[in-house]
Amino acid sequence: MSAAPDPASIARFDQMFPALTEAEIARVRRFGTPQRHPAGTRLLSAGEPAPGMMIILSGHVSISQRDGLGRVRGIVDHAPGQFIGEVGSLSGRPSLVDAVTTDDVDVLLVPPEQLRALIIAEASLGERLVRALILRRVALIESGGSGPVLLGQPGAANLLRLRSFLQRNGEPHHVVDATLDTEAAALMAQYGADEHAVLVICPDGGVLVDPDETALARCIGMVDTHEHDELFDVAIVGAGPAGLSTAVYAASEGLRVVVLDTRAYGGQAGASSRIENYLGFPTGISGQALAGRAYVQAQKFGAEMMIPARVTSLDCSRDDPEGALRLRLADGRRLRTRTVVIASGARYRRPAVPHLAEYEGRGIWYWVSPVEATPCRNEVAALVGGGNSAGQAAVMLSQYAAKVHLLVRGPGLAASMSRYLIDRIEATPNIELRPFTELVGLHGCEMGRLRAVTWRDRHQDAEQHVPLRHLFLFTGAEPETAWLEGCNVLVDGHGFVRTGPVACNDLKTTSLETSVPGVFAVGDVRSGSVKRVGGAIGEGAAAVAQIHQFLAAGATA
Numbered sequence: 122m123s124a125a126p127d128p129a130s131i132a133r134f135d136q137m138f139p140a141l142t143e144a145e146i147a148r149v150r151r152f153g154t155p156q157r158h159p160a161g162t163r164l165l166s167a168g169e170p171a172p173g174m175m176i177i178l179s180g181h182v183s184i185s186q187r188d189g190l191g192r193v194r195g196i197v198d199h200a201p202g203q204f205i206g207e208v209g210s211l212s213g214r215p216s217l218v219d220a221v222t223t224d225d226v227d228v229l230l231v232p233p234e235q236l237r238a239l240i241i242a243e244a245s246l247g248e249r250l251v252r253a254l255i256l257r258r259v260a261l262i263e264s265g266g267s268g269p270v271l272l273g274q275p276g277a278a279n280l281l282r283l284r285s286f287l288q289r290n291g292e293p294h295h296v297v298d299a300t301l302d303t304e305a306a307a308l309m310a311q312y313g314a315d316e317h318a319v320l321v322i323c324p325d326g327g328v329l330v331d332p333d334e335t336a337l338a339r340c341i342g343m344v345d346t347h348e349h350d351e352l353f354d355v356a357i358v359g360a361g362p363a364g365l366s367t368a369v370y371a372a373s374e375g376l377r378v379v380v381l382d383t384r385a386y387g388g389q390a391g392a393s394s395r396i397e398n399y400l401g402f403p404t405g406i407s408g409q410a411l412a413g414r415a416y417v418q419a420q421k422f423g424a425e426m427m428i429p430a431r432v433t434s435l436d437c438s439r440d441d442p443e444g445a446l447r448l449r450l451a452d453g454r455r456l457r458t459r460t461v462v463i464a465s466g467a468r469y470r471r472p473a474v475p476h477l478a479e480y481e482g483r484g485i486w487y488w489v490s491p492v493e494a495t496p497c498r499n500e501v502a503a504l505v506g507g508g509n510s511a512g513q514a515a516v517m518l519s520q521y522a523a524k525v526h527l528l529v530r531g532p533g534l535a536a537s538m539s540r541y542l543i544d545r546i547e548a549t550p551n552i553e554l555r556p557f558t559e560l561v562g563l564h565g566c567e568m569g570r571l572r573a574v575t576w577r578d579r580h581q582d583a584e585q586h587v588p589l590r591h592l593f594l595f596t597g598a599e600p601e602t603a604w605l606e607g608c609n610v611l612v613d614g615h616g617f618v619r620t621g622p623v624a625c626n627d628l629k630t631t632s633l634e635t636s637v638p639g640v641f642a643v644g645d646v647r648s649g650s651v652k653r654v655g656g657a658i659g660e661g662a663a664a665v666a667q668i669h670q671f672l673a674a675g676a677t678a
Contacts, residue, residue, distance in 0.1 A: 136249075137256040140202040145246055146176060146229070152239040153229040158222050164205065165220035167267065168324030168342060170213055173232035174206035174250075180226030185219050186266035188295055189322025190304070194266045198223070204250075207257040208291075210236060211420045215324070215342030217258075217267040217293055237423050255417060261293045268293040269341055272305040273319035276496050278482040278570075279331050280319040284492045286334045289385035289392070290428065291413055292341060334384065338429050345427045349456050353379050355668060356448055356458035358432050358604070361388020362654050363644025364464030365415035366661025372422035374665065376672075379456060380424055381448070383431045387412030388466045389645070390654050392488030393510060394517035398539055399655055409490070411654070435461060437608040437637050444675075446639065459675070460668050463605070463618055463635070463642040464661070467598035472505070476563050484571025485563075485592045489514040497522040497591045503574060505560055506595030507534050509653070512542035514593060519549045522591070528558045528576060556580070563592075600646045611636040617648035633664045639671050 141149070153176065158164065165171055167187050175182075182199045196218065199205060205220050205228075213233045231239060240247035261267045268287070273280040275298055287294045299305040299320075314320045314330050321329040323340035338344045355371045357364045360382035372378045385391060393408030402411075420426060436447040445457040469487045471477055477485065486493045494517060502522040504515050507529040518525045527546065533556055534543045546552050555576070561584065562575030573588045600616045611619045620642050621632040633641045641664045644650060644657035 152235040153231040156228050156230050158226045160222055160224045162222045165216040167219055168215050171216040174210045174236050176204045176229040177201050178227040181223045183221050183223050187219050189270040208254045217261050265295040270322040271296045272299045282482050353377050353458040355460050357462045359464030359466050360386040361466045362390050363657035363661045366658040367462050367664050368419040368424040370662045370665040372424040378424040381427045381430045386416045393513050432604050435608045460639045464644050465601040465646050467600045467645040470597040470599050472596050474560050480571045484590050487594055489517055494521045499523050501589045502591040504593040507537045511595035512538045519552050525552045527554045532556050613648040618642040619648045
């Protein structure tokens with residue numbers, strides 16, 4: 122006798138693929154355009170921009186996944202009342218699936234802008250739609266049958282780097298072990314990729330050898346290449362918790378918002394395995410999950426996301442005919458905006474250890490996710506740092522590694538880590554705290570990978586050489602503010618952005634405004650911020666009220 126269906130799986134499927142009633146479809150009609158397509162029409166093609174969400178009025182549509190190697194897997198057949206789309210439908214991102222009509226079909230096309238309007242105007246229906254769109258994206262990520270295919274050796278530095286980039290951005294992908302798959306090995310040989318390289322097969326069939334993140338993003342359609350002549354109300358540089366919070370509140374209040382980030386949404390918090398002291402999540406939530414929800418939420422309200430997109434400079438002269446600030450991007454494009462929010466955060470400081478750069482991505486990492494933690498299984502790892510992020514990372518690593526050495530320069534963790542994390546570390550038998558200890562040496566093998574480290578116990582004035590292949594650095598922070606050079610934004614002695622009266626000796630200046638009117642700073646990049654997720658989110662929300670004040674003053678000036 123076959124096992125009974127899992128009720129939880131049935132409920133999840135029903136949430137993922139709901140059928141709308143005639144009454145609900147009637148409410149949607151004012152947001153969409155009717156279309157008719159004959160049998161055999163391809164409504165969506167993987168890797169090509171999606172026109173929006175499509176509700177099926179009559180006929181049937183087959184949905185399938187297709188990877189860069191041409192492998193096809195059926196997902197579902199949609200009937201009347203069901204709809205085609207996933208989270209990318211909110212912004213017109215490239216489709217992750219193929220959709221082909223199996224007979225003559227009538228659909229109601231709801232383009233991205235109208236879909237966002239529908240979700241806001243029809244709250245209860247919008248909630249069901251958003252839940253389904255999110256669950257579909259999650260299912261596509263978990264199945265690994267959509268998006269680019271990455272071929273290479275497990276543990277290869279470039280493979281781990283690209284996997285981390287895709288995972289942090291919530292992009293589905295599939296990894297093939299070239300040492301076990303003969304077809305993958307043949308393809309790598311065909312394109313001249315050596316045994317340590319990674320070969321990327323794009324959804325459109327294009328092939329890349331050892332691409333950087335920008336090239337990979339371009340191949341899957343992540344990169345925004347459009348010229349932006351419009352004037353934004355708010356440009357937010359940085360998509361960590363502070364930037365995403367600003368985007369959600371600003372966009373929900375009707376401001377025209379654009380968010381830019383060099384790498385991925387979530388910032389450093391996005392790499393946190395579990396945040397347990399954030400209000401409203403008593404069992405904790407991963408930084409990636411929290412950031413992912415905020416990312417969708419900001420798009421729901423109409424915020425435009427440009428990730429990856431690197432800002433190289435800020436022109437504060439306001440010599441534009443409309444008095445706008447101008448952001449210059451690495452690709453030469455410029456964006457005009459009435460206000461700017463600096464939310465570019467801080468990167469972990471690189472210790473002054475010889476040969477550090479040689480082993481970055483080859484055994485040395487600055488974040489911990491399952492991608493980096495899995496190769497540590499049953500091995501020895503070391504982690505340097507004493508803050509909350511370091512504590513969360515150490516706890517996560519302990520679930521994979523046989524042993525985790527936690528190195529801190531001071532006498533312990535109490536000065537910089539939350540008590541609940543200290544208690545958890547003390548209760549974890551395979552985490553060994555090493556106080557008064559600093560990293561002094563790195564040693565590699567002939568393949569260019571880390572094979573051992575040397576640390577020094579300053580208390581005992583003794584050095585120890587330890588064989589290990591996995592080292593994680595969470596050693597303080599340096600602000601990401603180089604792009605502000607040339608604009609008179611005052612910073613403190615450590616490079617963090619000054620705000621409020623201390624920034625320009627003006628007691629009328631709002632608390633998050635910098636020395637340049639209309640330029641605000643929030644989160645880790647701001648001098649005096651508490652460097653906590655909750656604080657960053659609160660500052661992002663508070664900045665919006667101050668932005669409204671600035672814009673109102675300009676309108677009445």
